[in-house]
Amino acid sequence: MPLVVYNTLTRKKEEFKPLHEGRVGMYVCGPTVYSHSHIGHGKSYVSFDIIVRYLRHLGYKVMYVQNITDVGHLLDDGEDRMLKQSRIDKAHPMQIAETITRSYFEDMDALNIVRPDISPRATGHIIEQIEVVKRLLSNGHAYEMNGSVYFDVRKFKAYGKLSGRSIDDMKEGTRVEVKSEKRNPEDFALWKKAEPEHIMRWQSPWGEGFPGWHVECSAMSMKYLGETFDIHGGGLDNQFPHHECEIAQSESATGKPFAKYWIHNNLVTANGQKMSKSLGNFVTLKDAFKKFDPIVVRFFILQSHYRSTLDFSEQAIEAAAKGLEKLQSTIERLRAEIVKEQNGIVQFVESLEEYRKRFFDAMNDDFSAPLALGVLFEVARETNELLANSQNASHEFLVKLNEFFTLTGDQILGILSEKQTAGEQSLEPQLIDLLLKVRGSARQRNEWRTADDIRKGLKGLRIEVQDIKDGTTWKKA
RNA sequence: GGCGCCGUACCCAAGUGGUAAGGGAGAGGUCUGCAAAACCUUUAUGCGACGGUUCGAAUCCGCCCGGCGCCUCCA
Incomplete structure (x- = not known):
């Protein structure tokens, strides 16, 4: 049985065939680094970890790129996520980005997730993003307005092919506000003009500003994986608009197909409701790790399919x-x-x-x-x-x-690590073995009190003693 | 309102046309100084409800009920 993957783009399972024999280019949307990761992030990155590990097991040489979003992610009111957090914490946005990025990797390492080959930061790729915007302007897929640049969605006929919606369907009942600056409400920002108080700003052909959220993924994935690559992954909640916009701007810029397979993982719910930062019903991984071994969290996640919701x-x-x-x-x-x-x-x-x-x-x-x-x-x-x-x-x-x-x-699966090789034997296990030897002879003399005291004492030190057929074993609880 | 997903035992959760995996919890047993572990047996004539297609449906179709996601902040 060959490997088949569910492709969101075609809405069915397809046999996996990479673009280049033996090699796989894979891009997964990473976190916006403004607060600690929660179980939902854990599910997402564990899911893609399994995919990467498995592809490598099958012999593919995988290049795994996962971005770090540290600019351009705007809230409803137009404020940048990073800036909002920096205002709350009274810290420089780059301080927040650095702290949270470290925290993110710490959590991912604990979950035994293999690190991406490249973790490009959005702020480190401003030039590349500007290049994509320039291409879109020059081929007429984007337009400039008062120092900002917007993508002209109507010029990309296939818009909606990933999420299965049409622009006309979206008109009714949407939250889209008509901004006079845009030609059409569905157009999205590629580059935004920075207001005077906006700290995160870069020089561009259109004045000082900052990149839109979607364009970072297009710029960075194409830089490292080429204009067409194999797999693009991310959370289901990013299918629209984020991934739809990525396809639109990338394919408009290059005239080539963007990603061949789109893989979306489903969300973690708590009491049946989506766990999300904005709803506030999330459990951070760091909190979860206080009560449960990170590998237990990983195992818990793997017990449900990546395309199913998982109720925490x-x-x-x-x-x-x-x-x-x-x-x-x-x-x-x-x-x-x-x-x-x-x-x-x-x-x-x-x-x-x-x-x-x-x-x-x-x-x-x-x-x-x-x-x-x-x-x-x-x-x-x-x-x-x-x-x-x-x-x-x-x-x-x-x-x-x-x-x-x-x-x-x-x-x-990454849940059953090989026992630590006994290269440097610490004193601890030797002492425990010694203690158990003493206990063993006590048992032979039917001195159950002594035997039980030793077992109880070790239990207090989180060491569980078990008597088996021919001897006694122990393990850390 | 538009697009989409889900509803399987006490709990979690696979299964997408051939007669209900797996884990937890519960019950009984074997082993055992005790404890623990392990092993064995057991727990859904039924997969939200009702119709339909079929030799055969949890699986396909229709309708209804309930829950959820997305529709420019989310992994």
Whole structure:
């Protein structure tokens, strides 16, 4: 089964075929850096992380570009997001941008998200953006008005092809306000004239100003990936107008198709309502990490498909935490067992190859991580069964199993990291082992009080002790 | 008003024409000094309601009910 992806542009699943053999150019809309990321951002970037990891697993050389928006994102009242935050925090907008950018990467790293190859800042690409605007002016797709430049939407016939709407449909009931400066209300700003009090300003052929929000993505994606590239991703809430406008201005500027595949991830809801900064019903990743391991958050996100909404609740994420723990403890036991010499012959009822096939079929079907996870749980159940009678297992098979989990759970899904290699053995585990040895002999003498005290004491230090068939294991809680 | 999505067990969530994955919670059991883990068994004659197409529908079509998203701030 070849990889198929759902393309928003065609509204159906298509076989994935990159423009250039073996290579994939991928651009994903990054954050506007004015406040800390929340679970919704987590879902978005975890989803695209899976896509990048999987494409790389398939052997594609992926160039992954994800922008950082630090200028030009305007509010309803026309104020720049960054400027508004800088006024609130009494800080320079670039201070905010820097702080939040760092915070963003911190959160993404915690979620075990592979960093983009390039994270271009909008303010670092003013020249490139001006170039796009100039091209649009010279070929008649844009017009200048009092120091601002607007895109003439009526000149781009295909406007609406991504979001499936027509300009005429949008007229009724929209929030579009008629600004006298624009020829048509649906036109959007490519470049805005800076008022005297506006701090973020750059010199341009049309006077001092700043770029519009949409143009940064066109300029930066084309700079690093070429005028036509493979995948453009982003949140569903950016499908319109942002992505529609990107297509309009890019294709008008170059005369070439922009992105071949458009991938949109769905949103996180809380009590059925979209989690968003403006609604204020969001949980920041930093807050979530105080209660849950970041990998639990990642796992929670992967339990639903990227194109489905995911309803966030403590109950749901706690259930996820337990599920992940089950999976992790299976892997831990497997890896502990693997170092022992084993001569058994017993394997699974269903062959590992069958499971492998089901896993990759799931991933090939529009990156269905939830289905793939289901397969991992089934393999884990069989593995546990095998390990319960470990003398029956063949060493060779256990190694194969470990390879399977490493490839699928660690490399592709990013939730089952390989145990830290014991390069620098710290004192801690040695002390714990020593303590457990003492406890073991106490148990042999039926001194249960001592044994229980040690177990209780270690639990207080967040170390969980478990007695198993031939010995005692421990893990950090 | 326009465009679009969703409704599957107590909770989360796959499945998009062949007879309901997976996780959590609950119940019973095996193992066990106790605890924990693990394993086994069990929990939806039914997928919002009603019609229709079909040998066969959660899946396709129609209508209705309920929820949500976008329509120039959002991942």
